[in-house]
Structure formats: C-alpha cells, structure tokens
Amino acid sequence: MIHARELTKRYGQTTVVDRLSFEVRPGRVTGFLGPNGAGKSTTMRMMLGLSRPTAGEVLVDGRPYQRLKEPLRTIGALLDAKSFHGGRTARGHLLYLAQSNRIPESRVREVLGLTGLESVADQRAGTFSLGMGGRLGIAAALLGDPGIVLLDEPVNGLDPEGVLWIRNLMKDLAAEGRTVFVSSHLMSELALTAEHLIVIGRGRLLADTSVTEFIDANSRSFVRIRTPEPERMREALSTAGVRVLTGEDGALEAVGAQASAIGELISAHGITVHEVSTQSASLEEAFMRFTAGAVEYRGLENGALAHRRKTEDGA
Numbered sequence: 001m002i003h004a005r006e007l008t009k010r011y012g013q014t015t016v017v018d019r020l021s022f023e024v025r026p027g028r029v030t031g032f033l034g035p036n037g038a039g040k041s042t043t044m045r046m047m048l049g050l051s052r053p054t055a056g057e058v059l060v061d062g063r064p065y066q067r068l069k070e071p072l073r074t075i076g077a078l079l080d081a082k083s084f085h086g087g088r089t090a091r092g093h094l095l096y097l098a099q100s101n102r103i104p105e106s107r108v109r110e111v112l113g114l115t116g117l118e119s120v121a122d123q124r125a126g127t128f129s130l131g132m133g134g135r136l137g138i139a140a141a142l143l144g145d146p147g148i149v150l151l152d153e154p155v156n157g158l159d160p161e162g163v164l165w166i167r168n169l170m171k172d173l174a175a176e177g178r179t180v181f182v183s184s185h186l187m188s189e190l191a192l193t194a195e196h197l198i199v200i201g202r203g204r205l206l207a208d209t210s211v212t213e214f215i216d217a218n219s220r221s222f223v224r225i226r227t228p229e230p231e232r233m234r235e236a237l238s239t240a241g242v243r244v245l246t247g248e249d250g251a252l253e254a255v256g257a258q259a260s261a262i263g264e265l266i267s268a269h270g271i272t273v274h275e276v277s278t279q280s281a282s283l284e285e286a287f288m289r290f291t292a293g294a295v296e297y298r299g300l301e302n303g304a305l306a307h308r309r310k311t312e313d314g315a
C-alpha cells in the first residue's frame with residue numbers, strides 16, 4: 001500500500017506536484033496517468049526517497065521510504081530502463097544489488113529466469129537493447145520479492161513482444177496480491193493493463209477512479225448518418241428526442257443513441273440513407289479532453305501527440 005498525503009514538490013517558484021492525496025492498493029494494477037510533464041516521475045521519485053517532498057508526505061507500507069529497513073524487500077522500482085553500470089554483466093549487476101540488501105544468490109537466478117535473461121546473464125549490460133535493459137531493470141525491481149512494484153513508463157521503446165510481456169507480468173504481480181503502480185502518458189496503454197487510475201495534470205489530482213468508469217465518463221459515442229435527406233432525418237431524430245449535431249463533412253451525428261434505434265427510425269420514416277455507423281472517440285481523445293485544462297496539445301502529422309506546457313515564461 002502506498003499513501004500520499006498532500007504531497008507537494010516545488011522547484012523554485014514552480015509547483016510540480018501540488019497537494020496530491022491518494023492511496024495505491026494491493027491486488028490490482030493502478031495506472032498513474034498524466035500528460036508529459038504532469039509530475040508522474042517526480043511523484044514516483046518521492047515514493048522512493050530519491051526526492052524530498054517540499055510539503056506533505058508519501059508512505060510506503062505505513063512509513064516514509066527512508067525508514068524502511070530493507071527497502072528492496074518492500075518496494076521495487078523501474079524508473080529508467082538504462083539505470084545500471086554498463087560495464088557489469090546482468091548477473092553481476094543483480095548480485096551487487098542482492099548483496100547490499102542481504103538477498104540470497106539463489107534469488108538472482110530466479111529473477112534472471114523470471115525475466116528471460118538467463119541466456120544473456122553473463123553479457124555486459126552495456127551491450128543490451130532497450131528491451132533487454134528493461135528486463136534487467138525489472139529483474140532488479142523484483143529481486144527483493146517486494147510487495148510493491150513501481151514502473152515508470154515501462155513500455156517505452158519496447159517491441160510488441162516486450163510490451164505484451166510487461167503487460168502480463170504486471171497483471172500476474174497484481175494477481176499475486178502485490179501493489180502494482182505503473183505510469184504512462186498513454187490512456188490506451190493503461191486501459192489494457194490497469195484496473196484503477198490515478199490521473200494527474202500539472203501536478204494536481206484530476207481523477208482517482210476505476211478504468212471503466214473513467215472511460216464511460218469521458219468517451220463520446222455517436223451514430224454517424226449520411227443521407228441525401230438530411231432535413232427529414234434531422235426532424236425525425238429531434239422528434240424522437242435524439243440530440244443531433246452536424247459533422248465536418250455534413251453527415252449527421254446522433255449523440256448517445258444506439259444504431260439499432262436509429263435504424264428503426266429510418267425504416268419507420270422511409271428515409272434514404274447511405275451510411276449508419278457507430279463512432280466512438282478513442283481513449284486518447286477522451287483523455288485529451290479530460291486533461292485539456294491542464295495542458296495544451298497539438299496534433300502532429302503522424303498522429304502522435306505533442307504538447308506545449310504552460311510554463312511560467314509561457315515558453
């Protein structure tokens with residue numbers, strides 16, 4: 001269990017984490033969602049005692065990280081997939097960590113197996129791909145068999161096989177009763193793994209809710225209708241109490257209605273239609289709308305998202 005209470009971090013005049021209060025419970029994957037720069041990494045660093053809160057506190061199993069006796073046995077973390085000494089072998093890196101936390105050597109063999117690294121265990125970690133580095137980071141996080149696992153953007157840069165592996169691993173760890181806290185700036189990624197969500201924007205708590213509730217509350221679905229008789233269609237929909245909008249290409253959008261009901265309406269009025277299709281806003285769109293007040297976004301040609309943070313100097 002992780003417990004943040006009024007957790008705050010300021011750098012000079014800038015408040016990066018702003019009075020965050022939430023709990024992360026065991027037995028489920030909790031997603032930590034927020035646009036780039038929202039304060040996720042800073043929050044996770046405070047959980048791990050790597051950064052000191054300006055105000056408030058964050059407790060790990062009831063204590064601040066600094067007061068945990070053998071921290072690796074309580075909380076394991078992957079913050080940066082390349083946070084190891086490149087000259088050491090994977091096994092050497094894990095043995096070093098194990099010794100400093102009184103963890104038996106047999107556990108090193110176990111985590112090498114668990115993360116599929118046995119065959120490369122004696123290679124220098126500096127030669128590892130991003131995916132293998134990620135696996136080594138996870139092996140280190142699991143070394144102390146901790147009840148709490150923190151993962152900061154674990155799928156970044158991974159190939160599809162690696163992404164699938166991490167998703168399943170997180171679900172398995174939660175099913176074993178562990179607390180799994182994973183950050184991402186992508187709603188679509190967390191929708192596949194997380195059961196619960198903590199959403200932040202500009203350091204503030206925006207939502208603490210189940211993934212299903214978040215999606216239901218924030219995604220807009222409508223039935224798109226293309227017809228050569230838009231006025232008759234619009235009138236039939238309005239009479240039936242359905243809200244109608246006009247799309248960019250002139251098609252009608254029946255908001256919150258089922259395609260089956262629209263089909264019956266069309267048939268009853270004998271209206272000619274060329275298209276009736278259900279449209280749902282993507283999770284990413286829902287998330288962008290939700291965090292719109294916290295960040296300014298602009299779309300890129302390749303569909304990726306870029307953002308412009310409203311910083312103090314407006315840069």
Ligand SMILES: Nc1ncnc2c1ncn2[C@@H]1O[C@H](COP(=O)(O)OP(=O)(O)OP(=O)(O)O)[C@@H](O)[C@H]1O
Pocket residue numbers: 011016034035036037038039040041042043185
């Ligand atoms: N040491 C620091 N000094 C000053 N500002 C910092 C420092 N560390 C982080 N920040 C700022 O704090 C804000 C939040 O950063 P943080 O890395 O916590 O966000 P994030 O949600 O993890 O973003 P990302 O998804 O990009 O990793 C950013 O504006 C960042 O520039």
